[in-house]
Amino acid sequence: MDKIENKDVCKNCGGRCCKKSGCDYVPHDFNSLNINDLYNKLEEGNISIVSAVIIDKIKDKTMATPFLYLRARNMNREIVDLLSMKTTCSMLRSDGCSYSYEERPTGGINFVPVEGGKDCYPRENPEKLIMEWERYQKPLSRLVKRFTGMSVEAKFREDVEQLFYDVLAENYDGVAEVEIADVKSMILQLVLAYPDEYNNALKRYKASRKLLVK
Numbered sequence: 001m002d003k004i005e006n007k008d009v010c011k012n013c014g015g016r017c018c019k020k021s022g023c024d025y026v027p028h029d030f031n032s033l034n035i036n037d038l039y040n041k042l043e044e045g046n047i048s049i050v051s052a053v054i055i056d057k058i059k060d061k062t063m064a065t066p067f068l069y070l071r072a073r074n075m076n077r078e079i080v081d082l083l084s085m086k087t088t089c090s091m092l093r094s095d096g097c098s099y100s101y102e103e104r105p106t107g108g109i110n111f112v113p114v115e116g117g118k119d120c121y122p123r124e125n126p127e128k129l130i131m132e133w134e135r136y137q138k139p140l141s142r143l144v145k146r147f148t149g150m151s152v153e154a155k156f157r158e159d160v161e162q163l164f165y166d167v168l169a170e171n172y173d174g175v176a177e178v179e180i181a182d183v184k185s186m187i188l189q190l191v192l193a194y195p196d197e198y199n200n201a202l203k204r205y206k207a208s209r210k211l212l213v214k
């Protein structure tokens with residue numbers, strides 16, 4: 001991608017985009033996609049395995065499927081962070097991104113700065129960029145297993161339940177308003193896809209309220 005950077009505009013804005021979430025990597029951001037090399041890179045602690053949630057309706061049944069990719073790690077989030085409310089990127093410093101322009105994930109350099117920070121726009125469709133991870137779903141699944149001991153399905157279910165709980169309990173610390181709005185816009189579809197996890201989260205939430213009242 002041609003270099004488009006405007007440090008003054010981003011400095012004045014204060015990193016609005018980076019406060020919503022870390023930016024997305026694409027496969028060619030990495031020198032090696034060998035599974036052991038990726039494992040070591042993830043172990044450094046600055047990147048998470050995350051997922052884009054694909055919602056489908058099959059014969060009146062709502063299904064939610066995680067599509068795995070890598071993203072700059074968010075504050076207080078794990079190496080495997082399949083679904084959670086996004087928080088500020090852990091690489092953001094008071095003077096901007098800790099990475100040089102050349103080291104920055106493609107999702108970051110894809111964003112064109114516009115004064116004020118509200119009208120910045122992507123040069124390439126971010127969803128299309130994420131789809132470049134399609135042929136790496138198996139190795140990424142194996143990495144999820146290595147880091148968590150869980151299958152992607154089991155880890156995703158766990159994360160879905162925790163997300164329901166966090167929304168019910170309004171655990172919004174460090175979460176940008178625009179992210180809260182994004183999560184709320186998809187929560188109903190997730191409840192339809194994962195009713196048991198929603199009921200578990202609701203039970204946990206009610207139990208926590210009782211403990212607070214006592």
Ligand code: SF4
Pocket residue numbers: 009010011013014015016017018111112113114115116117118120
């Ligand atoms: S790209 Fe836009 S939103 Fe991000 S820091 Fe720069 S001006 Fe702000």
Ligand code: SF4
Pocket residue numbers: 017018021022023072089090091092093096097098099104105108
């Ligand atoms: S890696 Fe840099 S550009 Fe990307 S979100 Fe984090 S601080 Fe912003």
